[in-house]
Amino acid sequence: MSVLAALPTTSASSPLITVEKVNKHFGAAHVLRDVCTHFNAGQVTAILGASGSGKSTLLRTLNRLEKHDSGRIVVDGIEVCDDLKQLDALRAEVGMVFQQFNLFPHLTVLENVTLAPRRVRKTPRAEAEAKAMELLDRVGLAAHAHKHPFALSGGQQQRVAIARSLAMAPRVLLFDEPTSALDPEMVKEVLDVMKQLAAMGMTMIVVTHEMGFAREVAGRVLFLDQGCVAADEPPEQFFGAQTNERIRAFLGQIQK
Amino acid sequence: MTAALQVWPAGWSRQLRSSATMAAAGVVLVLLLWLMAIPLALAPEPIGNNAQYFAEGTRVTVQLTLVAGVSGVLIGVLAALGKTSKVAVFRWVAGIYIWVIRGTPLLVQVLFVYFALPALIPALKLGDFASACLALSFNAGAYNAEAIRAGLLAVPRGQIEAARSLGLSPWFTFIDVTFPQAFKISLPPLVNNIVALLKDSSLAYAIGVVELTNVGNRIQAATFQPLPILLTTATIYLLLTSVMTQVSDAVERRFDVEGKLA
Numbered sequence: 001m002s003v004l005a006a007l008p009t010t011s012a013s014s015p016l017i018t019v020e021k022v023n024k025h026f027g028a029a030h031v032l033r034d035v036c037t038h039f040n041a042g043q044v045t046a047i048l049g050a051s052g053s054g055k056s057t058l059l060r061t062l063n064r065l066e067k068h069d070s071g072r073i074v075v076d077g078i079e080v081c082d083d084l085k086q087l088d089a090l091r092a093e094v095g096m097v098f099q100q101f102n103l104f105p106h107l108t109v110l111e112n113v114t115l116a117p118r119r120v121r122k123t124p125r126a127e128a129e130a131k132a133m134e135l136l137d138r139v140g141l142a143a144h145a146h147k148h149p150f151a152l153s154g155g156q157q158q159r160v161a162i163a164r165s166l167a168m169a170p171r172v173l174l175f176d177e178p179t180s181a182l183d184p185e186m187v188k189e190v191l192d193v194m195k196q197l198a199a200m201g202m203t204m205i206v207v208t209h210e211m212g213f214a215r216e217v218a219g220r221v222l223f224l225d226q227g228c229v230a231a232d233e234p235p236e237q238f239f240g241a242q243t244n245e246r247i248r249a250f251l252g253q254i255q256k
Numbered sequence: 257m258t259a260a261l262q263v264w265p266a267g268w269s270r271q272l273r274s275s276a277t278m279a280a281a282g283v284v285l286v287l288l289l290w291l292m293a294i295p296l297a298l299a300p301e302p303i304g305n306n307a308q309y310f311a312e313g314t315r316v317t318v319q320l321t322l323v324a325g326v327s328g329v330l331i332g333v334l335a336a337l338g339k340t341s342k343v344a345v346f347r348w349v350a351g352i353y354i355w356v357i358r359g360t361p362l363l364v365q366v367l368f369v370y371f372a373l374p375a376l377i378p379a380l381k382l383g384d385f386a387s388a389c390l391a392l393s394f395n396a397g398a399y400n401a402e403a404i405r406a407g408l409l410a411v412p413r414g415q416i417e418a419a420r421s422l423g424l425s426p427w428f429t430f431i432d433v434t435f436p437q438a439f440k441i442s443l444p445p446l447v448n449n450i451v452a453l454l455k456d457s458s459l460a461y462a463i464g465v466v467e468l469t470n471v472g473n474r475i476q477a478a479t480f481q482p483l484p485i486l487l488t489t490a491t492i493y494l495l496l497t498s499v500m501t502q503v504s505d506a507v508e509r510r511f512d513v514e515g516k517l518a
Contacts, residue, residue: 063421065417065420065421084425088423088424088425089423091420091421091422091423092422092423093423094421095421095422096417096418096421096422098414098417098418102412102414102417102418103418104418104419104432104433104437105437105513105514106436106437106440106511106513115422115424115432116423116424119424119425119428119432120422120423120424120425120428148514150513150514161418164422165422168422168423
């Protein structure tokens with residue numbers, strides 16, 4: 001598809017995002033402890049961990065929805081900091097998909113998808129709409145373009161949210177538990193879209209509880225435990241003969 | 257009162273019905289202001305012979321309401337933004353403004369702007385109509401601020417996060433995402449305030465503005481016939497508020513994309 005053909009083709013080994021010694025506190029709780037990692041272009045990373053392990057927080061520091069207290073995060077050469085101009089530039093390159101979809105309820109599906117390109121990239125309306133229709137077609141929702149979000153199912157709303165992020169042609173897509181708010185029968189339609197994106201070489205960082213997705217689609221599993229990176233390995237290894245006691249306990253819980 | 261919206265053909269879209277209602281209400285209002293002296297002139301004394309006088313007073317009342325209504329909403333938005341601002345000084349200024357205006361009677365505010373303000377700042381010596389507009393605008397603004405603030409606070413945090421994470425600037429986030437949703441939530445209390453404003457504009461009579469209540473009072477003083485005169489005055493107010501609620505109802509329905517309103 002032409003839309004995704006326009007994706008940046010960085011070589012798969014160069015780090016797109018670097019995270020250095022990042023710490024984050026919520027009051028007395030120390031939720032991220034000296035986290036060091038990097039994310040390469042074209043790579044699909046699944047971030048796993050028990051609830052409260054800091055996985056969503058880590059994801060949200062990458063586009064400054066949470067401020068980190070210390071350390072350094074660099075995304076595509078832009079340091080994540082408080083400078084508003086720099087932050088807006090960064091966020092235009094980093095797409096985010098939320099657990100609760102967060103579609104704009106007062107706008108139609110098409111307006112949801114075209115808003116950011118028109119406002120941020122100053123794309124003319126007709127062009128933005130043509131591109132949006134192409135993306136909606138990709139996620140199988142072209143027929144719903146003129147509906148408002150309330151008229152769609154959860155799975156459909158989440159697919160619109162993915163199309164909305166893609167409309168900015170981001171360098172990386174962050175997913176914050178994208179299927180956790182969905183009924184089981186709708187999980188698949190969203191995961192299918194995500195698999196499609198992964199197959200096209202989209203850089204994705206996915207906080208998820210979908211072990212099947214992590215196993216099949218992710219090239220790498222990052223396991224957080226009490227704010228620390230406890231494992232960083234390929235899924236075969238992670239889900240294989242696991243020696244780490246805490247990870248075995250976690251996987252045992254999940255599989256019950 | 258039922259919605260005028262229901263009289264439009266069933267095939268019309270929600271937007272079209274809403275626009276049609278607003279246009280129709282506008283036409284009714286203009287006709288009312290322009291031609292009301294004609295039916296009033298047919299009434300027996302003391303109404304018929306004072307028909308022009310009533311019409312003139314009604315026009316002034318509507319002018320006061322429109323000016324103070326529009327500027328009151330603008331002031332209300334600014335004060336609501338001030339009160340929800342991250343900057344302490346803005347919160348402080350907005351808080352004091354709302355505290356003072358809501359804590360003092362409107363009549364005192366009207367008198368203050370007309371009599372006391374020129375003594376304080378000689379450059380602010382305003383005419384009676386302008387003084388009334390100023391006092392009413394700031395009064396409505398304070399009440400509107402709280403209605404709009406409630407709306408702003410009711411917009412889920414995730415909406416702002418989604419907009420910001422798409423790269424929208426704080427300005428576009430506000431204009432395209434936060435404000436339209438907040439405004440929809442604030443609309444019913446805002447309408448309350450504007451209906452109250454229409455009636456409160458009668459306090460302008462204390463500084464000699466010849467609006468509807470003042471007209472009624474003057475005719476009554478001259479004719480000693482309170483019953484027909486006050487009935488006429490009240491009926492005109494009721495007509496005006498009825499037109500106004502039709503407009504607000506149409507606006508509310510325009511925003512009702514989910515079809516929540518019956």
